[in-house]
Amino acid sequence: MSDEAPEQSSKTEDPSHKKLEDARKKGDVVKSQEVTTWFMLGGTTALFGFMAPGASSGLANSLKEIFANADQFEIGGAALQAFFDGLALQLVLIVLGPLLVLSICAIAANLLQHPPLLSVEPITPKLSKISPLAGAKRLFSSEALVNFIKGLLKLSIVGVVVAVTVWPEQDRLSTLMTADPAIILGEFQEIGLKILLSVLAVVTIIAFADFLYVRQKWWKRQMMTVQETRDEYKQMEGDPAVKGRIRQLRQERGRQRMMASVPDATVIVTNPTHFAVALKYDKSMKAPLCLAKGADAIALRIREVAKEHDVPIVENPPLARALFASVEIDQPIPNEHFKAVAQVIGFVMRLRDNRGWTPGNSVN
Template sequence: MSDDAPDQESKTEDPSQKKLDDAHKKGDVAKSQEVTTWFMLLGSAIVFAMLSPWASTEMSQSLSLIFANADQIDVEGSGFTDFFNGLAFSLIGVATIPLLVLFVCGILANLVQHRPVWSVEPITPKFSKISPIGGFKRLFSADALVNFGKGLVKIAVVGAVVVAICWPERDRLDTMMTADPIMILMDFQEIGIKIFMGVLAVVTAIAAADFFYMRQKWWKRQMMTVQETREEYKQMEGDPHVKGRLRQLRQERSRKRMMAAVPDATVVITNPTHFAVALKYDKNMAAPKCVAKGADAIAFRIRELAKENDVPIVENPPLARALFASVDIDETIPGEHFKAVAEVIGFVMRLKRPGGGWRPSA
């Protein structure tokens, strides 16, 4: 305990998605056994309420036939084998549907708590699981004491609920043995449903509290130290797939910012089809600045945005190719292109003056 406490106290960072995914692959998930118990009780209640009359009828008919024809049953040789197989198949037929209901409830109990887990690690033999010292530590650990306490509370509460339900029915229970068999079954079903409902109500509260407790405990176990977070980040940065994805995200964000700047550009210089460079200039700027550039499909999109926002488009293939190769986004144009760009911008400014003859590009 003293060795674990400092380690747990140093885990101050929330677990990363990678840490959670790795835990899931190992079968380490948040799971409450009380939730599973609740679903199994629910399945049992459904079976008891809906199928017990049918099951009782089937079994009573089979047993009635056996008792009525007991003197005709061949108990020697193959006759007894056939009789036993027929009785076994009848019992299996009666038990099949209840077993299927409980099987489905068991699956649902896990699906509502976590994603499907396909891992053999939880059942892989480990020396620590068979070590006497390890078993002794688990037997007297804090988890074992908590589970023992939960078991005592559950037994006491459920027992109190059963007594509270059965005590008012004590007179009926006394006379049940002398009643007609059909009445016994009806009384038994009625009292049984009451018991199931009462127990389910109590187990619901227990299961909800235990689920949140187990999930909180699992979350704390997955928390990471600052050093673990840094190491994981370094590993992810070194992963070529992760680096490629990060590069793609950065390029997408950069492209979106670039396209958003095209409507505010002063002019777009084109190749005319292969390259497009959008420039922005105003009197407060020392030199024109490139706000967007692209080739082929991106160039086409820049031209389309320019047309939609009435940004002048000037075809100058040599200048477009030179600017595309020599200037990056958000950089001012190189000095050797000042004269050519100044002529283009001056031409655009003259066209924008009243009576200058400029019209939005078609």
């Protein structure tokens, strides 16, 4: 128990949805046995109050008929077999109804506490379940002590309730020893129903309190430490360091592909030192296309690659800033920049046709 206290005290975070789902898959759900007991006792009380009189009367009438006409029954083998078959069938029909009702109550008790669940985890063989040391720890654990105390309190309370309910009826019970059998059945039903209702009222309080206790204990067991929360986040979202490295590699590869397309550009529009945008245009295109763009060091590298491959560089700070902010790589330029870009590309083409431009040099 001393080993569990520090670990539990470090669990300060509410359980995540994943933690709760994992616990549910393992069969670890909120389940109070007292709630099941309440449903079974309630079903028994309902059966005793509504079905018992009719069933007992029917069985009593059948037995009366048998005893009244006992001399008329055949003693032969086939007749005797038929007699017992009929009696057994009647008993089965009487018992079948209560069994069905109690089965429904048991199912309802579980469905009320948690959704339908199918898990083999609780019945999976584990060495800890057959280990004497683990068994001794469970036997002398705080949970075992609490369950023992709960059992004693429940028995004591129910015993007191039964005693208080039966005590006023002691004179009535003493007269049943000499009463007519037909009267005994009705008296017994009345007293028994009173006892069941009294116990049910007490068990209702016990079941509600036990359910709250079990749920709170289950919730504390599902709580997580800060490290568990971080580890789960890393597992679900990925390690931030790994994600950052992957993002860096993708950026580097994208930059390499972008730089590889600079030699195909028609013109490089620059700031001249802060921005650079590589544009491509030919007569088959509806609008110029942005092949590459960058700021500062990347802009410098674009200009260097352009000079290496004799791509014209035009210094137009307003246009360079506007294109850098509004156009994406491998996308056509926006309509509002058509006129300015057309002027730059037309200027470059005229210089190239007139051979007034020296490859690799900037044009102001």
